[in-house]
Every structure is written in C-alpha cells, then in structure tokens.
Amino acid sequence: MAAETVRLPTLIHISYSLKVPDSRIYLSPPSVGELEIKQVVAALESGWVAPLGPEVDAFEVDLAEAAGVKYAAALSSGTAAIHLALLGLGVKPGDRVYCPTVTFGATAFAITYAGAQPVFIDAEEETWNVSPGALKKALKKDAASGQLPTAIITVDLFGRTCDYDRIMPIADKYGIPVIEDAAEALGATHGTNKAGSFGKAAIFSFNGNKIITSSGGGMLVSNDETLIEHAKFRATQAREPYPWYEHEHIGFNYRMSNILAALGRAQLSRLEEIIENRRRVHDHYQDHLAGVEGVQVVGDPPWGRSNYWITNIRIDSSIHPNGPNRVREYLETLNIESRNAWKPMHQQAVFADADSYLDGTADKIFDEGLCLPSGIELTNDDVDRIAEFVKVGLLS
Numbered sequence: 001m002a003a004e005t006v007r008l009p010t011l012i013h014i015s016y017s018l019k020v021p022d023s024r025i026y027l028s029p030p031s032v033g034e035l036e037i038k039q040v041v042a043a044l045e046s047g048w049v050a051p052l053g054p055e056v057d058a059f060e061v062d063l064a065e066a067a068g069v070k071y072a073a074a075l076s077s078g079t080a081a082i083h084l085a086l087l088g089l090g091v092k093p094g095d096r097v098y099c100p101t102v103t104f105g106a107t108a109f110a111i112t113y114a115g116a117q118p119v120f121i122d123a124e125e126e127t128w129n130v131s132p133g134a135l136k137k138a139l140k141k142d143a144a145s146g147q148l149p150t151a152i153i154t155v156d157l158f159g160r161t162c163d164y165d166r167i168m169p170i171a172d173k174y175g176i177p178v179i180e181d182a183a184e185a186l187g188a189t190h191g192t193n194k195a196g197s198f199g200k201a202a203i204f205s206f207n208g209n210k211i212i213t214s215s216g217g218g219m220l221v222s223n224d225e226t227l228i229e230h231a232k233f234r235a236t237q238a239r240e241p242y243p244w245y246e247h248e249h250i251g252f253n254y255r256m257s258n259i260l261a262a263l264g265r266a267q268l269s270r271l272e273e274i275i276e277n278r279r280r281v282h283d284h285y286q287d288h289l290a291g292v293e294g295v296q297v298v299g300d301p302p303w304g305r306s307n308y309w310i311t312n313i314r315i316d317s318s319i320h321p322n323g324p325n326r327v328r329e330y331l332e333t334l335n336i337e338s339r340n341a342w343k344p345m346h347q348q349a350v351f352a353d354a355d356s357y358l359d360g361t362a363d364k365i366f367d368e369g370l371c372l373p374s375g376i377e378l379t380n381d382d383v384d385r386i387a388e389f390v391k392v393g394l395l396s
Ligand SMILES: *Cc1c(COP(=O)(O)O)cnc(C)c1O
Pocket: 076, 077, 078, 079, 080, 103, 104, 106, 107, 155, 181, 183, 184, 204, 205, 206, 207, 217, 218
C-alpha cells in the first residue's frame, strides 16, 4: 500500500491549525509533521503492529544515548516508569519515599502504587527544584528517628536539572538511591552530563504535551542492566519463560507499542531543533519581560542548559498581588492558555496526611509562578504579542 493512500487529515490539522491567527494558543502543543507521519506509516506497513517490535528496540537504544546511559525500557507512560523504578529498587508497602512537593501529581501517585508513603520536600528559589538544604535536614531528622526513606525522587522541573552536585553527596551519605524524574527534561544538561544520567535510574515522559511525544509513552533508563531487565519483565505481565503462562510475580501491562515507538523516534531525531525553538520562544519572552518591575523570566540554572520545555515567569506578589491569576484570566479572554505553577503536593487534599519538610518556598512559587505558551510553532510575533498581553494582564 502506498503511503499517499493513507488518510491522516486529523494529524495534519492539529499541527497546522496553530497557525490560524484567531485559533486558541495552547501551552505546549505537539509539533508533528511529515517526518512523523512517514515513520508511523512505515511502522504500520512493516507489519509490526503487535505491541513490541524493532522500533521499540531502536527507540530504547536512541533514547539511552540521548540521556547518556546504557540501558532503557520503553513503557506506556512516564508514570509507569516511576512505578517500575520504585519496585526495582525494592520499595515495599509502608516504606517512605522522598518526593519534591513542587511537581506534577504523577510523581507522587507512583509512590502510592508501590504501597509506599510520599514524604514531601520543599523547593529552592532559583530553579523551583528540590532544595538540597531541605533534603539534608529531612534525612538528618529521619535518620535520628530511624525512619529513613527507601528512595529519593528528584524532579527536573520544566526542563531544568536539579543541583546534583549538592544532592548526590547527601543521598550517598545515607546510602539512599535516587530516581531522577526527568519527564520534562529530555535534552537538558548539568555540566557535561545529561538529564537522565543522575541517580540509580531515571524516567522520561512522551505524553502529548512534553518536549517530544509518542502521543503517550515513557522510558525508564539506567546503567544497571538488571534493573532494566526487571522492568521489562514486570511490564510484560511478569511472564516466566515457560510454554504456558507461569507467574511467580505480579505483572503489569506497561510496554510501549511499536507504532508509538516509531512516532517517538521520529520526534527524538528532531530534539535539537525542538529545543532551539523552545529557547527562541523563551528568549523572546525574556526580551519583552526582563525590564518589567516584579517580573522574572526563569532562565537556565547556573550549572547547565534548560530545554525550555515551558517558559516560566515569577511575578512578585508584593508588587503585583495575585499576579499569576490575573494574567492567566486575562490571557484566557484572548483564547491563550497559560497555567499556574504546579500546586505543591503538600497542599493537595489527596495527600493531606502525608509527612513533609517545608520552609515556605514551594507555597511562594505556587503563588507567584506562571507557565506561558511555549509551543515551537509560535512565531516570534506570536510570542512578542503574548508578552505584551502579559503586561496588560498585570495592569488588569
Ligand atoms: C508528565 C510527567 C510525569 C508523568 O508522565 P506520563 O507519561 O504523563 O505518565 C511524571 N512526572 C512529571 C514531573 C511529569 O511532568
């Protein structure tokens, strides 16, 4: 069957409708074009429609290289990857697992899937990532009361790596393994290292709004081959090597399909182009908003390159009270999507009973942080216009 006979109008429409001037501007829409269409069609035509196949194997090799690690397991989501990382590190019901309080809910949800309890740690001002100081205090206190966590999850928020020069020695001192949730950070760096290369294991997400997408999917990466093999085993219903279905462990249906891996690989081949454009968007916001009193455009951390998945601004509440909400509501009247920073997990009703180590930073970030549209199909004019609307919104 020739590729031309395959109808894919919806996909093309989603990609190009963003260019219609009066259509909604989304926070982080996927950018999917001819290359992705070609590679997905080729995967379909290859006959490998069964879940696994050569695109899955190749995506694992390509992604491991992009993250600077040896092994990878392609999974159905980033959330599944966190769950399997926790199980692989021996997290059991009743255990405690440290989690940054500023993150997307999925990080903390996965801890509960393992039957463990999340313990929330506060953020640092500069990157919004987990605070090494708060982490140190928490470990000291929990060591003294004999309730050290089984694992520590760090999150590279919005494409900015954590302060690993300080975090890793603290975790090592207590012998606690680190899982790096790099769901948002593919292509970001820390010195000469890449996001995903820190800790015992790391995870990525290819959800539709992330820096690259497989429409839905995730990856667990590690230099520990046993951990990755364990994850692949558990992710394919824990099938023992018998001619019948023999089960000695609980399994999950967590693997990525070959068709989606083809889409993910096509996107991965465009990673640098995507990051360049996310940076272009960020730079335009920076140019327009840098001089505005009480507004800070969050830039690269001191130790590496952000992938600028989402451009964040911080609006000083002493100068512009309730700034993020006022700007967001104003942009909404123009059909432009923006979003408050992640609401801290310790403020969420579902985690009301969880332990936490807090110093007020996360609460302040939530009160002052805003996420601006960052899709790569925004033109410079679009970004300049949105930045001007942000200023108007501040006065509203
Ligand atoms: C998106 C995201 C996840 C979950 O990834 P899915 O692929 O959507 O399951 C986990 N952690 C963080 C920080 C994320 O942003």
